[in-house]
Amino acid sequence: MNPDWTSALDRARAHAPYLARGLEILPDLAALLAEGNSEGALDWARHAGEGAPDVGAALRREKRALALALAIGDLAGAFPLARVTGELSAFADRALDAAIADALRRRVPDCEPGGFIALALGKHGAGELNYSSDIDPILLYDPARLPRRERDDPGEAAQRTARTLVETMTRVTDEGYVLRVDLRLRPASEVSPLAISVDGALTHYESSALTWERAAFIRARACAGDVAAGERFLAAIRPFVWRKSLDFGAISEIGRLTQQIRASTGSAVALGPGFNVKKGRGGIREVEFHAQVHQLIHGGRNPALRLRGTRATLDALAAEGLIPAEDAHVLGQAYDRLRTVEHRLQMVRDQQTHALPVQAEALDNVARLDGLADGAALLAELSAITEEIATRYDALIRANAPAVPGSPVAMPAQGDLRDDLERLGFADPDAVATRIEGWSSGRMRALRSDAARTAFETIRPDLLAALAAAPEPERALGRFEQLLNHLPSAINLFHLLEARPGLLAQLARILSIAPPLADALARRADLLDPLIDASAFELPGPVAVLVDMLSRAEAGDDYEKVLDRIRRKVGEWRFALGVQLIEGRNDPIAIGEALARIAEAALEVLTCESLSQFMHKHGVVAGGELVVLGLGRMGGGVLTHASDLDLIYLFTGDFQRESDGPRPLGATLYFNRLSQRVTAALSVPTAEGTLYEVDTRLRPSGDQGPPAASIESFVRYQHEQAWTWEHMALCRARVLHGSPEARAELERIIGEVLRMPRDAHKLRAEVLEMRARMAQHKQPKGALDVKLLRGGLVDLEFLVHHAQLRHGEGLVPHLGHAITALVAAGLLPPTLEQANAVLSRFLVAARLLAPDCAVPSQAARMALVRACGYGDWPELESALLAAREAVGTAWRETFAETLEIT
Secondary structure, eight states, X not given: OOOOHHHHHHHHHHHOHHHHHHHHHOHHXXXXXXXXXXXXXXXXXXXXXXXXXXXXXXXXXXXXXXXHHHHHHHHHTOSOHHHHHHHHHHHHHHHHHHHHHHHHHHHSTTOOOOSEEEEEOHHHHHTOOOTTOOBOOEEEEOTTTOOOOTTOOHHHHHHHHHHHHHHHHHXXXXXXXXXXXXXXXXXXXXXXXXXEEHHHHHHHHHHTOOXXXXXXXXXXXXXXXXXXXXXXXXXXXXXXXXXSSOOTHHHHHHHHHHHHHHHHTGGGGSSSTTOBTTTSTTSHHHHHHHHHHHHHHHTTTOGGGOOSSHHHHHHHHHHTTSSOHHHHHHHHHHHHHHHHHHHHHHHHHTOOOOBOOSSHHHHHHHHHHHTOSOHHHHHHHHHHHHHHHHHHHHHHHHHHSOSSTTOOOOOOOHHHHHHHHHHHTOXXXXXXXXXXXXXXXXXXXXXXXXXXXXXXXXXXXXXXXXXXXXXXXXXXXXXXXXHHHHOSXXXXXXXXXXXXXXXXXXXXXXXXXXXXXXXHHHHOGGGGGGGGSGGGGSOOOOHHHHHHHHTOOOTTOOHHHHHHHHHHHHHHHHHHHHXXXXXXXXXXXXXXXXHHHHHHHHHHHHHHHHHHHHHHHHOOOTTOOEEEEEEHHHHHTOOOTTOOEEEEEEEOSOTTOBOOSSSOOBHHHHHHHHHHHHHHHHHSOBTTBOOOOEEOTTSTTTTTSOSEEEHHHHHHHHHHTOOHHHHHHHTTOEEEESOHHHHHHHHHHHHHHHTSXXXXXXXXXXXXXXXXXXXXXXXXXXXXXXXXXTTXXXXXHHHHHHHHHHHOOOOOSSHHHHHHHHHHTTSSOTHHHHHHHHHHHHHHHHHHHOTTSSOOOHHHHHHHHHHHTOSSHHHHHHHHHHHHHHHHHHHHHHHSOOOOOO
């Protein structure tokens, strides 16, 4: 649609006195607009203040010209809404910056402005200012850097600067004003000074800020003054705004705020003359809240949602699957239209209004300025728009918030609790009641606050019902108590369970039958958070996708924060895969492969991060690089939840070279220290816990020598000194990190080693000797140790590796794929394919459900049955025995030795 400049000018002159006056006093600008020269008009407006007697006059002239150029361009259809609001926001930035510099130089004329910060919040922060909006900055100062006279107190100098800049921005002259300034969003505005020290603001946001302040800072940015210092401040309070845990309590707060806003509009709640397009039901604020509620809940865990613009946020929410794409489109279109109507209201007389005129004639005037026939047409359009918004917003609040947000919940009488427990079937209701009552007596740190006890009592009936229905109620109750004991505050957990009651049953099952997952929850209750999303029950994608997700650094992240972030994300993925296992959502072997992909991605990211840190001090060794080799289950690409990582560190290049950094190291020392750093990145506990145990004992020098070896020494060792068992281990080797060239070379070397000619009798004798020694020193842990029991996975692996080394066939690290290749070559019996599938599937599941290898409770047995795809426990036991017997048969046929399988 082509811009209609003539109509825009006619409507402005007929229906908007403020614009008509601007066209009259700025004829040169009016002429550019009449020509349809939109960019020329904007450029003229930006320079309208040149030659003014002072900063205030210059800004007022620029503001008036810019508002006129944007308004006419808007009415003509030349400027989309985002361009209009973006230009107005950019002007606000320029104006604040100029006013700050002017205020500082009035007191210290030759100073370089610094140490004084303006943070933009609200629509200004989002780059969405409207025509007559005020701005809501927060003014901060750094006492050590603020320019001031020698005798000035920093605090008083900052207040003087704040008062001066506010006066510059808001003073009305015959040329108008610059911008209205509202400082009431600053911390404790009723008692605090206009400008607050950076340290004082940090203390407030870290200790006593409210939910609405978190919402305000979603759109905050450093916009003027010492912008770099402002960005550092925002990075420092990021944990306050973007919490690590899902925060469904935010919905309660937003819900209460919505009710207050709707109530404050009085009779204007119903759409009609006087309706407030910003605060009324289905208005602008509800679209913004719709986006911000999801950001508050999910933004701490998902940086992709940390956007300032409302439209951009809605699109991101849809892309992440948190709201339907249709909702994002409808709300976005409605938002743009309401913002346009808001602009029309403000264009008329440059008034900060959001309400439709009450008088019919005035309402018709606004409609005609917009290009509609009359006020009735405008009301009809707005009625449909606001209903679309209100319906979706009401559903959001109802679906996620308590029925009566914030209403007190009376503590039940003791008799009521005992009755409930008896009715639910607890064996000793009196003892359980006494235990639960003790939680709220002050003994439990997580339940010491009134808010926490209130939140707990809200979910208590459903929680007790879920625990009673769990496979092992008493065990589930005990582990829930352990979970609470480890939490400094349980409010977020209670809000999550209230908002998503379906999680209660899953939580109870986890606590009953999966000790490793229960222990993980006791350390991190927020591991439940991802389970609200259906994608938690999907398998993770390829390694490259996982690497990309783990590599998404946040501004201001240092090395320790990177380690913490990766531990958190990996912990969430591993926990979700554990839940998939106990719920029987995916094949255990597929879950084991997913665990290996996660570990490989974490290793890749942490190796690169370690190298980046290392290079700052020591530079690089020209022509050399670190290569990481995985063995065992990691090399084979199927991990369990209990697996450690068997790694070998190698390096390429000339070992006599030296690195080129500030603190150079010889190549051998360089790569050994680097490999130690990688191991530490993978294994050292941080505030977020541990990641993986790393085992490097399979390296050529064993556990006594240096951690890294050159490729040349590795090749020499494998050809001249390595034992047969080391070559057996090498059958599971897989390159996990290195350039394509280094990977290809190492894979070639490993292939040569594994295909070396061997004496069949010697190979057989050494394989049997090694297995006998292993059986002597590593006894099965219990009746379900399918790894070490004779006829188990270790025996199966020995069979496979013997065949691989004897024939040079099936040399792939994945055990299942190797068996398939060897069976196809006629080198192993087909029965071993099924045996491997049965034993491997059980091993992955049992590491969670029977970690001590003893026969678990009835409930855990049934979970194992379900995970492994059988009908009942006897059927699973029969399958395990048949698998071990198949391995025993193959062992006897291969080695003429009978295994005792019981």
